[in-house]
Amino acid sequence: MTSKELIASGELELYVAGLLSEERNAELAQLIQDDEDIRQEVEAIEQIVMRLAAEASVSDTEDFNEVLKKIVKQRVGKVQSDETEPTPKKKVIPLTPYIGWAAAAIFLMFFVYQYQTTTEVQTILTSNIEQKEKLEEQIESQIQNTILKEELLKTVASINTKKINLAGQEISPDSNVSVFWNTEKDKIIIDASQLPEAPDSMVYQVWSLTLSPLTPTSIGLLDNYSNQNTLFSFDNPNASEAFGITLEPNGGSETPNLEQLYVLGTTDS
Amino acid sequence: MDKTDILVAQLKVKDVDAFEQLHHMYAKNILGAINVIIQDEAISKEICQDVFVKVWEKSQLYDAAKGRFFTWLLNMARNAAIDYSRSKEFKTQKKNHSLDLFVSIYEQPTDNTTSGEKYDGLRRMLKQLKRKCVELIEMLYFKDYTQKMAAERLSIPLGTVKSRNRNCLKHLRENLKND
Structure with missing residues (x-):
């Protein structure tokens, strides 16, 4: 069949309507690539059908942000519904009266832990001078962790702190990150103990997201992330509607790589 | 590409x-x-x-x-x-839902419509066609009719679906080109 015959046959109109067999579609897709006349004809048919369709629309369609919101909500909802046990009636326990007690208990545990650690460190220091340098590094890291833990306790105990759960995404369903966001001081603390260790030359990057329009803003990198170092503190002056963590090349990226989205959670969940 | x-x-x-x-x-x-x-x-x-x-x-x-x-x-x-x-x-x-939007718009008398009214552009496009074209285009592009189903509903041979559809769209394209 020549291209003129094909054009006159009416088959291309059915192709645009999606009414031909898979086999014929594949043949025509190839012909469209190879033959300029056929390509132009198909585009003209498509244009007229698109115009008819557009004339049947009644309102504006500048609602791309609504589409993005639905995508984010669906992702978050999917992970949450996967995680949620089918408990038909949940008993709601008001947490406020327990926050003070919880903070006190954590403080106590923390001081016991710190005392034990300090004693251990002192013993080792006196008995093994060669390891002094290495131990000093560990102590430095311990101090930093201690400061962060104190900050975490203060933040968690504050009435202005929201706890946001970032659920594991497709790439890492078992991951789970807690964000403590003190909206009064514009500070967040991230407990990233449930993230897998980042591969060499890669780093986790934390993003604040606003949904309309969908705008990711980098909050910072989980630098020196390791099993011992899983608490991170950042300033967050953003009006965040969601937080996400992606894996990026060392140094971080300008925009998040959604294929490497490890955890995500909305602030209203 | x-x-x-x-x-x-x-x-x-x-x-x-x-x-x-x-x-x-x-x-x-x-x-x-x-x-x-x-x-x-x-x-x-x-x-x-x-x-x-x-x-x-x-x-x-x-x-x-x-x-x-x-x-x-x-x-x-x-x-x-x-x-x-x-x-x-x-x-x-949807109690007053008309089954075929194109056909119902096509059948509205022109005297009762004014420019800028809902579906005005669509009405002007469809009015350039014969009723049988409006029916067929709606079935093939905007409903889930196969060629066979359209042929049966319109009581025409299967081959006619293809040629009629081609002629209807061609007519519409030519008219719009002259607009």
């Missing part, structure tokens, strides 16, 4: 900018295609958004060898609208 092919390739690797451009290019058409079946602005908009969510989620499944990107979108929109139109909720809401 034309512009659409490039944007579709970018969509497949989850490029949000490309997705936004494709939404801008096709949302009005997809909304219209849904509205032909649903005939309700708010519900059609919701379904249109859901179709684009699906486009994002399923973009990997689009295969250019199986058809045009627009055809893929149109098919998804038609299916979503038809599914919704079969729901109980929709059936109870």
